[in-house]
Structures are given as C-alpha cells and as structure tokens.
Amino acid sequence: MKWSPLRKSLLAYALVALLASLMLWQQVGGILPVLMWMGLVLGGAHLVAVLPRNEDDEPPADSSL
Numbered sequence: 001m002k003w004s005p006l007r008k009s010l011l012a013y014a015l016v017a018l019l020a021s022l023m024l025w026q027q028v029g030g031i032l033p034v035l036m037w038m039g040l041v042l043g044g045a046h047l048v049a050v051l052p053r054n055e056d057d058e059p060p061a062d063s064s065l
Helices: 005-026 032-050
Strands: none
Touching: 005 032
C-alpha cells in the first residue's frame, strides 16, 4: 500500500501527539511534552499553510502572466 506524504505526516503528528499526551498524563519528561505540543501546533500551522486550497481562482486578466 502506497501512502501519500500527507497521510504519512498526519500519522507522524498523531503519534507525536499521543506520546506527548501520555508523557503529560504520566507527568514525566519535564518540559519535553510541552515542547512537543508546541512543535505540533507550529507544524500543523505550517502544514495548513502549504496544503493546496480548492478555491476557484480566476485566471489573470492578462494572458501573458
């Protein structure tokens, strides 16, 4: 089975989120789980920014562009 890069990255995000949540719940790792969550939030924001959007973009008025 071939996995798209998006599926691979979402699986990686889910695994890191699970690990960070377990570390927070068990109160181990000091600041590491908080840093992991910060990385997830920033990585998620980056992922949303680079995903293609399905907007109906109008072609430019000048066809030479």
